Amino acid sequence: MTWLSWRQQRTETLITAGLLALLGVAFIPSGIHMADLFAQQHIGRCVNRQTDACSFIIGNYANSGGFIRSLLTGGWLNLIPGLIGVALAVPLLLDLENGTVRLAWTQSITRRRWIATKGSLAIGTVLAAGAGFSVLFTWYQQPFDRIWGHWDEFGFEGIVPLAYMLFAIGLALGIGVLWRRTAAAMVVAFGAYVAARLFVQNWLRQRLVTPLSATWGPHASGPSISHAWVITEGPSDRAGHLFSDNSNVIQLCARASGTGPKGGRGLDPACMARHGAGFTHLVYQPASRYWEIQSLEFALFGGIALVLLAFATWRLLRAD
Amino acid sequence: MSAALETQGLGRRYGSQAALQDCTLEIPRGSVTALVGPNGAGKTTLLRLAVGLTRPSAGSVRVLGLDPQADAAEALPRVGFLAQEHPLYAGFTVEEMLRVGRELNPGWDEEAARVRVAGIGLPLRKKVRSLSGGQRAQVALTLALAKRPELLLLDEPVASLDPLARREFMQSVLEAVAERELTVVLSSHILADLERVCDRLVILARGRTQLVGSIEEIVASHRLLTGPRDEAENVSRMHEVVRESHAERQTTLLVRANGHVYDSHWAVHDLDLEEIVLANLGQDAARRREAVLS
Numbered sequence: 001m002t003w004l005s006w007r008q009q010r011t012e013t014l015i016t017a018g019l020l021a022l023l024g025v026a027f028i029p030s031g032i033h034m035a036d037l038f039a040q041q042h043i044g045r046c047v048n049r050q051t052d053a054c055s056f057i058i059g060n061y062a063n064s065g066g067f068i069r070s071l072l073t074g075g076w077l078n079l080i081p082g083l084i085g086v087a088l089a090v091p092l093l094l095d096l097e098n099g100t101v102r103l104a105w106t107q108s109i110t111r112r113r114w115i116a117t118k119g120s121l122a123i124g125t126v127l128a129a130g131a132g133f134s135v136l137f138t139w140y141q142q143p144f145d146r147i148w149g150h151w152d153e154f155g156f157e158g159i160v161p162l163a164y165m166l167f168a169i170g171l172a173l174g175i176g177v178l179w180r181r182t183a184a185a186m187v188v189a190f191g192a193y194v195a196a197r198l199f200v201q202n203w204l205r206q207r208l209v210t211p212l213s214a215t216w217g218p219h220a221s222g223p224s225i226s227h228a229w230v231i232t233e234g235p236s237d238r239a240g241h242l243f244s245d246n247s248n249v250i251q252l253c254a255r256a257s258g259t260g261p262k263g264g265r266g267l268d269p270a271c272m273a274r275h276g277a278g279f280t281h282l283v284y285q286p287a288s289r290y291w292e293i294q295s296l297e298f299a300l301f302g303g304i305a306l307v308l309l310a311f312a313t314w315r316l317l318r319a320d
Numbered sequence: 321m322s323a324a325l326e327t328q329g330l331g332r333r334y335g336s337q338a339a340l341q342d343c344t345l346e347i348p349r350g351s352v353t354a355l356v357g358p359n360g361a362g363k364t365t366l367l368r369l370a371v372g373l374t375r376p377s378a379g380s381v382r383v384l385g386l387d388p389q390a391d392a393a394e395a396l397p398r399v400g401f402l403a404q405e406h407p408l409y410a411g412f413t414v415e416e417m418l419r420v421g422r423e424l425n426p427g428w429d430e431e432a433a434r435v436r437v438a439g440i441g442l443p444l445r446k447k448v449r450s451l452s453g454g455q456r457a458q459v460a461l462t463l464a465l466a467k468r469p470e471l472l473l474l475d476e477p478v479a480s481l482d483p484l485a486r487r488e489f490m491q492s493v494l495e496a497v498a499e500r501e502l503t504v505v506l507s508s509h510i511l512a513d514l515e516r517v518c519d520r521l522v523i524l525a526r527g528r529t530q531l532v533g534s535i536e537e538i539v540a541s542h543r544l545l546t547g548p549r550d551e552a553e554n555v556s557r558m559h560e561v562v563r564e565s566h567a568e569r570q571t572t573l574l575v576r577a578n579g580h581v582y583d584s585h586w587a588v589h590d591l592d593l594e595e596i597v598l599a600n601l602g603q604d605a606a607r608r609r610e611a612v613l614s
Contacts (some may be wrong), residue, residue: 003423007416010411034392103460106371106401107424108467110392320374 001109001117008091009121016084016129023080023136032139037064038143047146048226058147065144072137072153077132078201081161082193084129085168086186088122093176093185101319115316119309126169130162137161149227150290155201163301168193168309177315199305200297205233208296211283215240218269227287235272236281242252249275322385324349324471324503325370331378331527332365339365341527343379347468347520352497354505354514354535356597357524362369363507364404367475367527369400370505383471397427400469404476406460410449414442417459418466425467433466440488454485461489465496466518472496474506490517511594523597525604535593542596545573547586555586563599563606574599 006013038044043061046054062069071077095101105111134141137156150157155164160298171192176185215238216222235250236242253271272278285293325347340362346355355363368374369381372388372395373564381388386395390565408417414437422428435533437444440458448456457477464472474493478486494517496502521538523530531538542562545555549571552564557577566572574591575581591599 002424005422027425033493098410099405101407102373102401102403103407103409103463104419104424105373106396106399106403107421108397108426109424110396181384205476318375319370 001113002121004104005091005118005121008095008118008252009088009125012087014124015087016125019084020079020129020132020136021263023077023133026068026071027136027140030065033060034065034140034143037061038110038146043143043147061147062144072140072156073098074278078155078197079194081130081133081164082168082190084133084196085126085165085170086172086190086193088126088129089169089172089176090182090186090190092122092173093180093182096176096319097182109315115313117312122169123166123181124307126165127162130165134158134161142218149229149287151227151229151285154205155197158291159298160294160301163298163305164193164197166305167196167301170305170312172316173312174308177312177319191215196301198317200300205293205297206285208293209289211285213240213281213283215279215281218273222280222282225282225284225286229285231281231283231285233284235267235275235277238279240279240281241260242281243277253277321349322382323347324351325381325383325505327366327369327379327381329379330366330369330376330381332362332369332374333377336612338527340369340524341378342526343527343529343601345522345529347503347522349503350501350502351505351520352518353506353520353522353532354511354518355505355522355524356509356511356514357530358509358601360526361509361524362527364475365419365522365527367401367473367505370471371399372396373401373472387414395547397425397467398470400464400467400472402460402464402472402477404473404479406453406456406477406480408448408456408460411447413445413447414451414459415444417448417463418444421463421466427468427499429466429468432468433462436465436492452485454481454488457481457485457489458492460606461492470501471503471505474504476507479508479510486513495515511597513595521593521597522601525561525601528604530600530604538596539593541577541583542591542599543575543577543589544589544595545575545581545586546570546589547583551585555583562596590602 038061041061043058046057095104102113134157137153139157141150141153141157144152145157154160156225168189172185172189175189175192178183179185206229214223215236217238232242234242249272250267253267253275269278323346325345327343327345330340331338344361344367355366357363365374367477368386369376370383372392383395384398388395409420412420415547418430418433418437421433423431434590437459440454440455442451442458445464448459451459457480461477464474468591477493478489481489490513493504493506497504506514506518519535520533522532547570548554549566550571551575552571555573555575557559559577561573561575563574564571574595
């Protein structure tokens, strides 16, 4: 059974390995280059230093990441875990679509064993791919994370990529056992993967743990937000109510300072203070919560994946 | 010894549709049984229930004395099954398909498989997807036979084959039966394919069994009677009338005879199996019409 599972999954495994190899070829040389630059230009000295010189040096450094780095920061590579997860569901879905399950299930092995062997090979491959993906980008991101913290490329680092891939294969299998049309199930599963990732990234992640917030006046300095994830920051009143860009106060004080209304900058401080808006309100997740939020998001996607996989198993055991 | 296949009030529903209902039959070991009926009669469902691909929604099924689902680990190695579409892994070579058989079946007879494949002239290195329909059927049959089952279930094995491939396939089945103790159940909607090979018959229509028995007995018991119309009543009291047709003064009855038919008023003719099967399937249709009318 192991041989059969492997033989059926060979193409998908090679595609996955090829995809990861391609990422490696793109990111490893660039990663080495960036790590070297980090040392040569003594970027470490500018970590947590808010001087103009350091801003310039760091900006310059980030730009030398070039096209390869823009691939990562553009977010498109978030699709890769979805592609890999869905691809590794294909051998099983094709078996269902082509009716070859009826061949396998009428040999001498039980359906339970067939599911266990095929499932564990697919899931093992997915986890290995997820680990490879995470290791590559966690390594690549090291110098940038030292400058800004781990939050910017949250979905590429740590343990969450494994859960994303599990989630994708769970979706494809869960939909596929119902639908039994491989291509359609792949498309729908991939769409659902993208939608779920966008929802979590843009809305849910910052709410997994209630973020911290702080409000401080014109002459105070706020909390240390080194390596923190700043969710919102802007001019507010004493109670911490933020003023939106098109509120009267902002419009007025922006005009008074002579520059456009641009979130806090270019506002006339005296004018702001006069209108009781001289405060700054900040909502953020401190760096210390990185692993807590990683674990929660891992549990979320991994948990849904387990439910989907259990459903697929149950359907397969009852299918004819 | 338990029967090769035994069902008690077996039924299977898909939603509100009954694919098979109240099916009770027994197929003795060593027999070759034809499972005949029109498309949608429940043949595939019955065979899938027997091999444990499907679970019954009513009644019970036992193969070789075992429950095909609950005792799957014990029953599966002893039952060979060939699904209608002859499912094989299209991207595998014939050689790899043999390996599948070897990996998945502890009782696999590698030598027999090789001899069969060589005998038919199947190219080992060719991919399944480039084989002809007949060759594919032969690969699938090789897999089912080399696992050395005691009971072999073939679902419409020749439906998709051309006449020559049909002959060759049925020849292979016959050879397998001759070689060793093997019970075979094979379904078809075309009786001519099976008549040469089978010694028992099960007729299914609309999910129900119409007729079960040995072909010899079935042929012996069915008679075509032609005689006076006004005496038709008497005959139907003695024998089961399967089909009747009336002319002005003369009546033709196809009966399942209860003992000997001997009556000077009636001309008695023998029937061949095909006529009997068609008449019995027609009986089902007639009953349905009555049911609708009443």
